[in-house]
Amino acid sequence: MTTAAKTMTLNMGPQHPATHGVLRVVLELDGETVLSATPYVGYLHTGIEKNAEDKLYYKALPMTDRMDYLAPMSNNLGYVLTVEKLLGIEVPEKVKFARVLLTELTRLNSHLVWLGTHALDIGAMSMLLYTFREREMILGVYEAVSGQRMMSTYFRVGGLAWDLPLDFDERVKEILKVFPVKMHEYEDLLSNNRIWIKRLTDVGNLTAQEATDLSLTGPLLRSTGVKYDVRKARPYSGYEKFDFDIPVGKNGDCYDRYLVRMEEMRQSLRIVKQALDGMPEGPYKAHAPGVVLPPKKDVLSQMEALIFHFKIITEGFKVPAGSYYHPIESPKGELGYYIVSDGSTKPYRMRVRPPSLINLKALNTMVTGRLIADVITCIGSIDIVLGEVDR
Amino acid sequence: MVHAELTTEESGILQALTDQFGDAITGHEKFADQFSIFVERAIIFELARFMKEEETTGFDLLSDICGVDWIKQPERRFEIVYNFYSIKKNLRVLIRTTIPDSDKPSIRSIEPVYSGADWMEREVYDMLGVEFEGHPDLRRILTPDGFEGWPHRKDFPLTYEAPRFSYNKDNPPEIIK
Numbered sequence: 001m002t003t004a005a006k007t008m009t010l011n012m013g014p015q016h017p018a019t020h021g022v023l024r025v026v027l028e029l030d031g032e033t034v035l036s037a038t039p040y041v042g043y044l045h046t047g048i049e050k051n052a053e054d055k056l057y058y059k060a061l062p063m064t065d066r067m068d069y070l071a072p073m074s075n076n077l078g079y080v081l082t083v084e085k086l087l088g089i090e091v092p093e094k095v096k097f098a099r100v101l102l103t104e105l106t107r108l109n110s111h112l113v114w115l116g117t118h119a120l121d122i123g124a125m126s127m128l129l130y131t132f133r134e135r136e137m138i139l140g141v142y143e144a145v146s147g148q149r150m151m152s153t154y155f156r157v158g159g160l161a162w163d164l165p166l167d168f169d170e171r172v173k174e175i176l177k178v179f180p181v182k183m184h185e186y187e188d189l190l191s192n193n194r195i196w197i198k199r200l201t202d203v204g205n206l207t208a209q210e211a212t213d214l215s216l217t218g219p220l221l222r223s224t225g226v227k228y229d230v231r232k233a234r235p236y237s238g239y240e241k242f243d244f245d246i247p248v249g250k251n252g253d254c255y256d257r258y259l260v261r262m263e264e265m266r267q268s269l270r271i272v273k274q275a276l277d278g279m280p281e282g283p284y285k286a287h288a289p290g291v292v293l294p295p296k297k298d299v300l301s302q303m304e305a306l307i308f309h310f311k312i313i314t315e316g317f318k319v320p321a322g323s324y325y326h327p328i329e330s331p332k333g334e335l336g337y338y339i340v341s342d343g344s345t346k347p348y349r350m351r352v353r354p355p356s357l358i359n360l361k362a363l364n365t366m367v368t369g370r371l372i373a374d375v376i377t378c379i380g381s382i383d384i385v386l387g388e389v390d391r
Numbered sequence: 392m393v394h395a396e397l398t399t400e401e402s403g404i405l406q407a408l409t410d411q412f413g414d415a416i417t418g419h420e421k422f423a424d425q426f427s428i429f430v431e432r433a434i435i436f437e438l439a440r441f442m443k444e445e446e447t448t449g450f451d452l453l454s455d456i457c458g459v460d461w462i463k464q465p466e467r468r469f470e471i472v473y474n475f476y477s478i479k480k481n482l483r484v485l486i487r488t489t490i491p492d493s494d495k496p497s498i499r500s501i502e503p504v505y506s507g508a509d510w511m512e513r514e515v516y517d518m519l520g521v522e523f524e525g526h527p528d529l530r531r532i533l534t535p536d537g538f539e540g541w542p543h544r545k546d547f548p549l550t551y552e553a554p555r556f557s558y559n560k561d562n563p564p565e566i567i568k
Contacts, residue, residue: 042532042533042535045533045534049518085423215454215507217452228452228478233478234481323422325483336454336474338457353454353474357510358507361509
């Protein structure tokens with residue numbers, strides 16, 4: 001009997017509600033069993049890396065928000081840390097704490113959207129409404145610090161755009177109070193739900209060997225039991241001062257990924273609490289004449305500050321020649337920026353290591369030999385953002 | 392630029408690679424905490440295998456592959472940067488190699504060693520036009536079907552008129568200069 005006559009090619013996407021954006025997957029099917037899945041990406045390609053080569057360093061920053069639009073602060077953080085490393089700038093303690101606090105809120109934001117949409121794909125519709133309700137509070141913090149709810153661009157090379165708002169503490173305390181209760185509610189709805197367990201357990205299994213071979217990072221890698229987290233392996237922005245654990249899974253299936261991400265949200269709340277309690281007083285940007293804008297009151301009263309302000313805005317700042325790769329742990333995995341400078345005011349080359357794109361490669365391994373309904377589960381549990389896949 | 396001393400582990404890796412490949416290792420650089428080794432492009436496949444399988448090296452995760460276009464230096468125009476990471480040793484090494492300018496720049500694919508290299512190499516090919524010999528499925532990944540030119544080359548202008556998209560593969564979109 002030949003199977004060739006029985007196989008069917010099915011095109012899923014690009015406009016499919018469960019592909020989380022414009023992802024197209026070509027499935028080779030034998031009945032309901034998937035023989036292979038080939039993702040086609042690039043529908044959102046906007047050439048962010050190429051565009052950055054023609055922009056001043058501070059003008060390339062807002063484009064990074066548009067990649068992983070669910071985690072804008074993480075993208076900003078990776079970029080500013082890489083440029084700061086090339087410049088050799090050390091930022092004040094307060095900036096480090098504020099950055100850690102806000103990127104951990106970003107992780108919560110990203111994981112909440114993941115949880116809501118993943119559950120929606122599987123049929124637990126109410127989760128989406130609950131997670132988006134809680135996400136509002138985090139977007140409220142973004143709006144308070146930067147004026148924008150999604151594309152915040154709050155971090156700057158050498159510090160923050162401006163000081164934290166007066167009601168910042170109050171807003172974050174509210175999140176810390178509400179979230180642990182809500183987390184219990186989510187887990188009540190899902191963790192022991194029979195449908196949820198059946199749809200997720202032993203679906204999309206990966207072994208540790210497969211995961212490292214495929215260069216996977218983030219919750220996808222940790223669910224297979226490999227304890228690799230950039231925050232611990234190579235602490236940046238003062239992460240070494242915080243006390244938190246790295247949750248790892250055992251089986252590397254979709255259910256373990258769910259558990260890992262839920263525990264990560266708890267750990268993020270722990271970090272947020274420590275960062276808020278230990279937030280030091282001090283300036284919100286580094287003192288680096290010619291690179292970081294001087295304080296406004298100096299610009300209005302001192303000739304030199306005015307000149308620096310004018311020169312930074314019109315000409316930008318020069319970055320010493322060299323190249324540097326800086327990874328950070330974004331909600332999706334290892335997000336790295338490789339910036340090559342030729343000593344001018346624009347990046348010669350900016351390469352972004354997109355965790356979503358590299359993790360998406362695992363889809364074929366995860367779904368081969370499984371049923372077509374599991375493809376949706378697996379795409380959901382990889383947690384991709386197509387803005388970052390295509391850049 | 393701050394040049395720092397090599398750590399014991401880093402000099403161990405450098406020593407192991409020099410013992411194995413001799414003159415093909417052309418130099419190294421340490422910038423802040425980033426360690427790079429410069430190599431000849433001919434050995435890249437053997438080197439990837441050595442990096443992954445030897446006990447002394449043990450780089451289990453290929454973090455990234457990226458290409459840089461140095462248009463003003465034709466003899467070393469395309470720089471390919473391989474980013475290896477060892478989870479066990481918590482050590483990151485950038486392997487950097489160059490390809491001279493030609494009509495058809497090419498380098499050996501390391502996909503048979505690290506399967507994660509598949510899409511990374513496709514992206515470098517798509518953006519820079521460097522071909523990876525031995526890659527099982529070297530197609531464009533981000534740009535549309537029938538796209539012409541290599542966007543990340545420095546002689547590719549930033550402002551073409553937008554390509555007209557077409558779903559007909561036999562009649563690919565025409566890019567207006």
